Amino acid sequence: MAWTNNVLRVNLTDGTCKSEPLNTEWAKKYLGSRGLATKYYVEECDPKVDPLSADNKLIFATGPLTGTAAPTSGRWTVVTKGPLTGAIACSNSGGFFGAELKNAGWDMVIFEGKSAGPVYLDIKNDQAELKDASAMWGKSVWDTEDMLREACGDNDIRCASIGQAGESQVLFAGVINDKDRAAGRSGVGAVMGSKNLKAVSCRGTTGTQVGDPMAFMQATGACNQILADNPVTGEGLPTYGTQVLMNVINETGALPTHNSNDVQFDGASKIGGEAMAEPRESDGKANLVSNAACFGCPISCQRRSQMDPNHFSVAGQPKYHGNEGGLEYEAAWALGAATGVQDLEALTYCNYVCNEYGMDPISLGSTVAAAMELYKIGAITDADTGGLALEFGSAEALCKICDQTGLGEGFGKEIGQGSRRMTEKYGHPELSMTVKSQEFPAYDPRGIQGMGLTYATSNRGACHLRSYTVASEILGIPEKTDPLTSDGKAGLVMAFQDATAAFDAAGICIFTSFALTLDDVAPMINADLDGEWSSETLVEIGERIWNLERKFNMEAGFTAADDTLPARLLKDAAKTGPAKGKVSELGKMLPEYYELRGWTPEGVPSNETLSRLEL
Amino acid sequence: MKITLKLYAALGKHLPDHAVRGEVEIDVDSGDTLERVLVAHDVPLEHCHLVLVNGHYVAPSERAGKVLEDGDALAVWPPVAGG
Numbered sequence: 001m002a003w004t005n006n007v008l009r010v011n012l013t014d015g016t017c018k019s020e021p022l023n024t025e026w027a028k029k030y031l032g033s034r035g036l037a038t039k040y041y042v043e044e045c046d047p048k049v050d051p052l053s054a055d056n057k058l059i060f061a062t063g064p065l066t067g068t069a070a071p072t073s074g075r076w077t078v079v080t081k082g083p084l085t086g087a088i089a090c091s092n093s094g095g096f097f098g099a100e101l102k103n104a105g106w107d108m109v110i111f112e113g114k115s116a117g118p119v120y121l122d123i124k125n126d127q128a129e130l131k132d133a134s135a136m137w138g139k140s141v142w143d144t145e146d147m148l149r150e151a152c153g154d155n156d157i158r159c160a161s162i163g164q165a166g167e168s169q170v171l172f173a174g175v176i177n178d179k180d181r182a183a184g185r186s187g188v189g190a191v192m193g194s195k196n197l198k199a200v201s202c203r204g205t206t207g208t209q210v211g212d213p214m215a216f217m218q219a220t221g222a223c224n225q226i227l228a229d230n231p232v233t234g235e236g237l238p239t240y241g242t243q244v245l246m247n248v249i250n251e252t253g254a255l256p257t258h259n260s261n262d263v264q265f266d267g268a269s270k271i272g273g274e275a276m277a278e279p280r281e282s283d284g285k286a287n288l289v290s291n292a293a294c295f296g297c298p299i300s301c302q303r304r305s306q307m308d309p310n311h312f313s314v315a316g317q318p319k320y321h322g323n324e325g326g327l328e329y330e331a332a333w334a335l336g337a338a339t340g341v342q343d344l345e346a347l348t349y350c351n352y353v354c355n356e357y358g359m360d361p362i363s364l365g366s367t368v369a370a371a372m373e374l375y376k377i378g379a380i381t382d383a384d385t386g387g388l389a390l391e392f393g394s395a396e397a398l399c400k401i402c403d404q405t406g407l408g409e410g411f412g413k414e415i416g417q418g419s420r421r422m423t424e425k426y427g428h429p430e431l432s433m434t435v436k437s438q439e440f441p442a443y444d445p446r447g448i449q450g451m452g453l454t455y456a457t458s459n460r461g462a463c464h465l466r467s468y469t470v471a472s473e474i475l476g477i478p479e480k481t482d483p484l485t486s487d488g489k490a491g492l493v494m495a496f497q498d499a500t501a502a503f504d505a506a507g508i509c510i511f512t513s514f515a516l517t518l519d520d521v522a523p524m525i526n527a528d529l530d531g532e533w534s535s536e537t538l539v540e541i542g543e544r545i546w547n548l549e550r551k552f553n554m555e556a557g558f559t560a561a562d563d564t565l566p567a568r569l570l571k572d573a574a575k576t577g578p579a580k581g582k583v584s585e586l587g588k589m590l591p592e593y594y595e596l597r598g599w600t601p602e603g604v605p606s607n608e609t610l611s612r613l614e615l
Numbered sequence: 616m617k618i619t620l621k622l623y624a625a626l627g628k629h630l631p632d633h634a635v636r637g638e639v640e641i642d643v644d645s646g647d648t649l650e651r652v653l654v655a656h657d658v659p660l661e662h663c664h665l666v667l668v669n670g671h672y673v674a675p676s677e678r679a680g681k682v683l684e685d686g687d688a689l690a691v692w693p694p695v696a697g698g
Contacts, residue, residue, distance in 0.1 A: 231664070231694035240624050242697030247623050247637065251690045253670050269636035274623060301697075329697045468698050475665065475696050480672065514696045578670035 063507020253577020
């Protein structure tokens, strides 16, 4: 079976690495990755724990399909309590590190305590050892990976590390693997930094054994065929990547612009997927070089980019002139439309910086947008910003403040606190576009009603990847619903939340759900693991995970009052586009959602619900 | 009358050469339907997955009868997704 049954427990305080057996009873109920790691986390940590204290724990987890021949099986997860939100944090990444960890023989790594000095964890199959990382402290993710390869004497290792942002505990610092794949959200990189854990290097050659190899190959073959035949996963995503959404969402009037003052951006066509593929005016070359894939992925939605070497942001800096991880939609939106910047090269540079220093581009861009509004209304001035004119639309200011944030310099220190804390400091908390202190992504709830409920109820703070109702409301997957009505959205959001949790727990990419249903996934799990697994089982596991996360958050101090949106979205109507005149109808959707969930009117999971889910 | 035609992703190749960033203003006859305009520009209807008029979705069953009006923006995509 594709559980290795080995959990690596690393005590950073005393420097020990110990193997222990996987709790298989929990694995049956929570499947893996996001689900199983969250179960371990809540069993071992006080919900009130300070996220940046030694008492917090940090879990790197794989799923039962991670590292197997299943399509998109490169996914892995970081679970902890997030310093940005104070809520459960579960940040999911692709690339190759997760599969390497699994193939080294580990289902999960649990970090506890705090090292006295900088260390990295060196894993070579069943051997794991903490080593001195003093020479790497202060280095970027990119430099750290190069140094680890040299230190290990092995170019085939895979790495997950933090950059300067994680070290200085920027509250939206991420953990970056394979140089440009990110467990980006909620500040999981800051937790790693707080523990003086710089990196994990991993080499795994033991392989991953599935329960029934023949049945597994049949099931994965069927899924691969579905993905290849589906026009979205077989052609749309490989060719255009996620960035094709920029013009779609702008046209539908749901592109949060200028810190959500507007819902359409007149520069959208200059920063989207089509623009990336066009020759630049400056040098005649396209920003987009190619697509690329994570481990085991037949979709290949990644973008590889090459900047104009004479662009002001990178002129004279050869390290940015190569082929690097390019813009994805969420990053391009946050760094672009949210800030009003329509210079594609500048956005590409800032995205590089997020990978290099280890930051979440969604929270970074959104926080910069909030700062630009503070600057516009005079709540901050040049005296606060060190002379930096933080004006909407300024590519120069954007590049500078991204640098400063990653390096913990100047006004970047304020940006690094996230928009909720920053706007509160300067007296305008209403300008923070956050839920549970986490910046929301690239869909305005006034124009896509389901996303308002998605953000408000997301257990890790505002997020699109907890229930991507955009698929239904805009793209018609699996069936088209009207984005401008809130009718029926409570059930839609709940269904997406539970299914997404199941996909996450399995260890495959949520993008497969554009083509695969849980009926397609279940045969892979069945052949992979012992026991009987059906789509109904997986939905129940998804619901259990969702309620477990919710229960933890309630015990951490969250209430129904936190299931809300920025006032701007609830009171200020959209000015243009199809949603003109509309606000988010969250107040209508939320009670229905609570009822469907089996929660009290106060948003608390009822005893009956908890009992039914064996919580 | 004039409308704005916007063709994105793989459909962009069906735009006239003078189109800029995926869109172009075109003349259409009064009473022209959405489908007639697309056919006139050699856009394969079977590839038209997401069709919006002024940002509002037009279902496949409504496209043949959807009459365009002066100033409309017709935007079309093949199957795409993201997130």
